Amino acid sequence: MKLLSVNAGRATAVDYTDAAGGKSGVDKRPVEGPVRVFAPGPTGVGASGVEGDDVCDLRFHGGEDRAAYAFAREDLDGWERELGRALPNGSFAENLTTAGLDVSGALIGERWRVGSGVVLEVTGGRIPCRTFQGHLGEKAWARRFTQEGAPGALLRVIEPGEIRAGDTIEVVRRPDHDITVSLLFRAATLERSLLPRTMVAAEWMESGYLETAREYIAKYGS
Template identity: 50%
Template sequence: MPQPHVLTLSSGRSAVPSGGGRPTAIDKQPVDMFEVRDPGPKRGGLGSGVVGDEIGNPRHHGGELQAVYAYAREDQEFWEQQIGRPVPSGGFGENITTRGVEATHALVGELWRIGDVVLRVEVPRIPCQTFAAHMGEPRWVRRFTEAGRTGAYLSVVTPGVVHTGATIEVERPGHDIDLLLLFRAFGGDLAAARRVVDADVVHPDVQAGLVDTLSRREG
C-alpha cells in the first residue's frame, strides 16, 4: 500500500440540479488547498467543515460529525469496474480523496493528522436519493449499501489548511469498532448495534440513538 496521502481535494457550491429538485453541493470541483474548521451543530452551525464548501440540505448533512467527507480512491476504482465508467476524484461528493488510507474499515475515533490539521473519524455515509441522482446508476442506494464501501465522515479536532498531496498519519484507537460495523448498525442490524453500544466509543448523540433503537426493537 502506498504512503497514505491526500490525492485530491474538492469543494462545491449549492445549486439546483439540471433535472430539478432540491439544491445540492454534491457536484464538487477540485481545489489545491482548503481550510477546515469545526462547523458546530448540524442545525444552526456553519454547515460544512470546509471553508467555502456549501451544504444543500443542512437538515441531513454537515455539522460537527459530518464536517469533512473522505473517500478512498481505491474504493472508487472498485466502483469504476462495477459501473463500467470512470469515477473522477471528488465524484462521490467527497472533500478529500485519499490514497493508501483504509476508509471503510477506519475505526471510530481514529485520528488523521494532515500537517497541522487533525481530523477524527466519526460516522459512515448513508446513501441518499441525491447521491443516487448524482450518480445516475440504477438501484444505486441499494448497491452502495450492499457493497458497504461507505467512506468516512470526520470531525475537525485541530483546524488549519489542508493541501493536495499531503501525507496522512493515521492513529488508531484500541478497539475494533469500524465504520462498516456502525453502518450495519444504522441499517437495522441489531447485533451490530449491540456491539457498538457495548463498546461505548461513538459520539454520545450516536450512542443515544442506537440505545433508543435497541430499546424499541428488543423490547
C-alpha cells in the same frame, strides 16, 4: 498514506433533492489548495467544515459530526470497474479523496493528522440518500452502495488548519475497540442486531448513528 485531492461543491439547483430551495452541493470537484478546514458548528446547524464547500441540507450533512467526508481512491477505482465509467476524485461527493488509507476500515474515534497540523476524527460512514443516487444516475444506487458496505468516513475537526492535495495522512490515535466505519454502517442499515455492540464507541459516534443505536436498544434491549 496521502491526500490526493480536496473537493468542494457549490450550491446548484437540481431535480433530485428535497432540500429546501431545491439546491445541492453534491457535485464536488477538486480545488486548488491550501484549503481551510474547521469545526463548523453543531450538527443540524453548522454546514461544511471545508472552506468553499456548500451544504444545502443540514438535516443530513454538515455540522461538527459531519464536518468533512473522506473516500478512498481505491474504492472509487473499484466502482469504476463495477459501473464501467470514469469516476474522478469527488464523484461520491467526498471532500477528501485519499490513497493508501483504509477509510471504511477506520475505527470510530480514530484520528488522522493531515499535513503538518490538521487533525480529524472518524465519526461514522455516509448513509446514501436520494440526492446521492440522483447525482450518480445509477439504477438502485442507494441499495447497491449499502450492500457494498464501504461507505467512506465522516469526520470531525479536532485541530483546524489548512490542507492541500499531496499532504501526508498519519493515523495518530486508534481507540481500544473494534467498531469500524463499515461495521457501524452495517449495523445501522442491514444488520440492526449489531447496534448494541457499537455502543462501545458511543463517545465518538456521529449523532445520527448514536440516536439510531439508542432507539434500538430502548426498544429491543442490549
